Amino acid sequence: MAKIKHSKGLMVEETVIDASVTSLKKKNFIITHAHSDHAKISSSKEKTFFLTPETKALIETRNKKEFNSSEIPFGKKFSLDGKEFEFFFSGHILGSSQIKVNSGEIVFTSDFRLSDSVLFEGAKVLQAETLVIESTYGKPEFVFPKRKQIYEQIEAWGRKELKENNLLVLGGYSIGKAQELTKISNAFFNEVPLVHQTVFGPNNVYKEKGVKLGKFELLNHNLKEFNVLIIPPHLLNLDLIHAIEISSGRKVSPAVFSGWNSFAGAKTFPLSDHADFNDLLKYVEFSGAKNVLTHHGFAKEFASFIKRRLGINARALSEDSQSSLLDF
Ligand SMILES: [Zn+2]
Ligand SMILES: [Zn+2]
Structure with a gap:
């Protein structure tokens, strides 16, 4: 099993996902979407940022700085540090991605939404052995109307x-x-x-x-x-x-x-671009995951709820507080 941790970004072994600082001594950085708390870039020639073309275009609206990037469209597999990655739309904003690693050994949802909006269809649930899921609304009181x-x-x-x-x-x-x-x-x-x-x-x-x-x-x-x-x-x-x-x-x-x-x-x-509590649970159930790691927002609360309610092995990946969220 690949090692996953949260330290200045999500890390799957040597690959960093949504780094919070780009001074990390790593080569390969994935950016899941253009919200500023997920899309820290650096112009270092040593680093490459992997993102969708839509995410690249959105980042460029606020940051003109050149950076070394590789634009990967949805559904196209690419290899990094000996693992195979693939982006799938996450329903959150234009170009936002969930990430499938090694055909479902790990899935990272990043910020996602399952319901359709006037602009987009919601995300599809991906099958995963280990699921790394955002938990912005990971408490039962966060259930929104349709x-x-x-x-x-x-x-x-x-x-x-x-x-x-x-x-x-x-x-x-x-x-x-x-x-x-x-x-x-x-x-x-x-x-x-x-x-x-x-x-x-x-x-x-x-x-x-x-x-x-x-x-x-x-x-x-x-x-x-x-x-x-x-x-x-x-x-x-x-x-x-x-x-x-x-x-x-x-x-x-x-x-x-x-x-x-x-x-x-x-x-x-309450028009949110994140899954509400019910949709978070739905994702966990439908993904078929055996292990669940939560991060963002109410990570601890959501992990303990998954364990108690669904009987699935779950834990919080980080101590991120809600105040670190810029997008909601
Ligand atoms: Zn976001
Ligand atoms: Zn976010």
Whole structure:
């Protein structure tokens, strides 16, 4: 059995997956997706970063630094350090990968989602002997309503606010959530949204890669001509809302789209790009895994739940705290 550990990234023997620092004395680095806590790069000529072409394109929207990379599409096997790897879509964001090692000896889910969204189908469960699974929502209280139901609530809320001539300000993570919100604005509200500059680049990558988002415009002193604004959630606060209300002369209706965050004064919709507790369990069961390693979020809690409830050998791979998560 290959050795797996978590030390400044997941490691399967000599290969590092989603390194948290790139100063590690290793040659081969895999990046599962473009969220910044998973995609640390270095321009060292000694290191090669293996990722999907979509992940590469998304990283380039925020980082212009050259780095040594090898772009591997989904479903194409490649060998590293004597092992065979293959990427499969993880349903999380554009280009996000689960990794199968040696035809299922080990599977790394990385961040994943099983349910379909307006942009993507969910991930397929891969068969694994040893499963390394994320556990962001690894506690029973994190069970979300069906996505379809959340979409209906968003549509009803948005239409009502727009009818009252309010300006919708939607907070969603720049890569992943903001693109779904762009689609929602077009498809549910029939509105072309303005998007913050950190959202504009990723939106264009999605479009180039064939994901149909509908129309969008870059936020650039043109707030008065639009009814929907999409920004990253960390920018959404009372001061900003107040400033927008003064400059636009309209009432702002803010909303946050996350399974995790809430913000006083804003409507919150639990639209998550991670598996909820039930889908985490479902993945473990359907994978047929004999051993399960958990990491990210509630790793310990989820591992002990798997042992008790499913009778499968499980343990937490790291002591990662929730506060280390940048994406949710
Ligand atoms: Zn992520
Ligand atoms: Zn993550």
